[in-house]
Amino acid sequence: MAQGHRRRVHDATLIEIKQAARRLMAEGGTAAVSLRAIAHEVGMTAPGLYRYFRDRDDLITALLVDTYDALAETLEAARAAHASEHYADQLTQVGMAYRDWALAHPVEYRLILGNPIPGYHAPVAVTTPPARRSLAVFLALLHDAWRDGELTLTDDPAPELEARLAAFRAEAGLGELPLSALQLALATWGTLHGLISLELFGHLDPIIGDAGPLYRAALAAAVAPLHPRR
Amino acid sequence: MAQGHRRRVHDATLIEIKQAARRLMAEGGTAAVSLRAIAHEVGMTAPGLYRYFRDRDDLITALLVDTYDALAETLEAARAAHASEHYADQLTQVGMAYRDWALAHPVEYRLILGNPIPGYHAPVAVTTPPARRSLAVFLALLHDAWRDGELTLTDDPAPELEARLAAFRAEAGLGELPLSALQLALATWGTLHGLISLELFGHLDPIIGDAGPLYRAALAAAVAPLHPRR
DNA sequence: TGTACATCAGTGAACGCGCGTTCACTGATGTAC
């Protein structure tokens, strides 16, 4: 109990530190994430942070992992909230949740999918699993739709990709899901990410203002193979 | 002549400075672009640079504009080199040139389409026109194909986008090009940019290795409305 | 329950570093008579 109390205080402070870092990031971009600024935000001095993180990279890694997880949990929740609807509707909801999360957390979105932080090198072993969770939501959805005979695929996968896609399918535990479904998932991810990325960096606003309708239209096209059979 | 000589030396040094900046960027990312590092690379001291640029932002703006222009010129050249082929092939070539340029100049691609440089604010009036040139290549291609009856559009544009697309069409001098063609161009841009962006930031490599086949397949799908009538 | 000890959070000073920018300056180059 007493020993546990110390640990609990430690864990609470650690969470507080990460929250402060996220707050600074939201205000001033990833460049604002400095140990000194975070310490000041939390109400301590910079060296005190070394009780919680080995060094700056360690702190950034923690932020990365948390962010990957937060995005994935949002997507999982979006699907779960519409689990009784058609797969096409589920995918639409997940796709919209993806953009909504990105718009609500622009700096965090950039942190995980944009330029790397200068001087920071991610320990891929730690970073990759949570990074996969978001893609896994899309893949699981396609897998379930295929299992239930609700996925209509017209094209074959690109021949040069077959071996790689098969390896990834096995690694991701996707059974016999057609490889063209995997390719479709990756291409769709590319489209959604591309539009969001253009939007976040201000490239679409001067052209069409709100990028929402364009995104919705692209998402609708991506969802087509899942439309319920007539 | 004498006066002109001084100006010519000045201009040559200015070009040399920008080249040095680009070299440093290629080696160490945008974070490596500091006045001191550039000056050292060129063989002078940092204050000397103020003879060529008002301040750091001014230098970055110059790099941005040069980079936008270089990309646009590459795309224009790619189309020109295949001007006698079908529009579908032209678009394929331009799309491939887009990715090839990005892979050959990853840091410059990030500079114009990725995270903004910390603390830098672009003067949009200077920056927007060259930024539009690349998109204009795609739009001009679609416009010419439509004019020649080689563009088959199935969908209507998203209703919420019509007004914006019409305004942009007028601004871009695209005549009566169907609005759904504009929407198609933007969505295609999103897809290509999205895949390139995922590739450059290392998100695709652990999944499928070389992202080329995936990109080519996505590009082939985007080119479909331009396929020559049978 | 009381006391000696170990653990741990956090401090404050200091390290060396690189940053953009200013300032007064030197010396070379071109201009005007």
Next chain:
DNA sequence: TGTACATCAGTGAACGCGCGTTCACTGATGTAC
């Protein structure tokens, strides 16, 4: 063609700043007897 002057490129020292990290330390908190 020769000379006085103005222009301009570039220097070197200095400004104040913030950075990550180390170190020896203080004081509070929990542990063991």
